Amino acid sequence: MPVSKNTITGYMKYVLSVMALTVFVSCVKQGMNECPPPGPGPAVDVRQLLYVRVTDGETQADITDTEELDDIMIYLFDRNEKLVDTVAFTTAMMRQGTPIDLTDKELDGGYVSVWGNIGNAVDVEKASFGDDIDDLEIRMLPNDSRADFFLCPGDMFFGYKQVAFIPVDEKTEADTVWLKRKNSRLNLTVRGLPETGNAEDYYFRISSLYSAYDFEGTPRLEPREIWEEGSFDGSMDYISPDPYIMIHNAPGHIYSDDSRVVVDIYRTGNTRTDTLIASGDRDTEGNYILLEQGRTTNVLIVLEQTGEIIVHTTITPWDEIHQWTIW
Secondary structure, three states, rough: OOHHHHHHHHHHHHHHHHHHHHHHHHHHHHHHOOOOOOOOOOOOOOOEEEEEEOOOOOOOOOOOOOOOEEEEEEEEEEOOEEEEEEEEEHHHHHHHHOOOEEHHHHHOOOEEEEEEEEOOEEEEEOOOOOEEEEHHHEOOOOOOOOOOOOOOOOEEEEEEEOOOOOEEEOEEEEEEEEEEEEOOOEEEEEOOOOOOOHHEEEEEEEEEEOOOEEEEOOOEEEEEEEEOOOOOOOOEEEEEOOEEEEEEOOOOOOEEEOOHHHHHHHHOOOOOOOEEEEEOOOOOOEEOOOOOOOEEEEEEEOOOOOOEEEEEEEEEEEOOOOOOOOO
């Protein structure tokens, strides 16, 4: 059987490589100073992998198995913070410990902004390749049923980090981005409304300081108003049926009468104008209402028979609701 030209060429390359390696080894053994370089070694398949995990913001425990996370979207930025790609990732893959392979993205470093549960609960900036990270944001949705009001966002998770692809072993380079709960919760209780009232006769108007996040996770100072219905509990307290999820306030924000969170309780009227029953922006100790990331702010507004309005606040872990039992 005749031997093809490609076979002969491949065989010759193999022989030359073996000869070069033999000469190099012989040189080293004989202590010669000028040895020819060895032939190229075998190629190493290095992968650039990104792992996504979830941590509890309060305890720092690994809660990657949580069922509270439904979907994940990953935004990739280069070293100049320009968007280069987006990757949808399933929570099933995350819980199984499956990484995202970024090898074909040809990134030599950059940034990843990872969001969970953004779905239809927020207005996500339509991102185009080449967009600067500072030009993108995730916003509260407008309330289509009530003009000039906005909707509370969903229970979002977020993680952000600079990607360096730190080597893990000879064949794999990997990074891990940790997600944690992003928003704040606001639990409202109003005590002292007429016991003959109906829940539909009242509603909350919440003036929020922050209504968006940039893609580095920083809240953006864009005041918005939120309209929410409450309900009466067994004690005839008018409450938020479930705590309202809010954009948290930026750490270090300086509060003032011109820059604060305000909770108003309105009574619907027979005319076009509703009546403001009570308003709260700070507690009896002068502390403004704070909305902290990953925590629940509990606010109690007491309407005294004298007409005085007393406000109490306390902050608890995300899943904890404070029971106002001493007033």
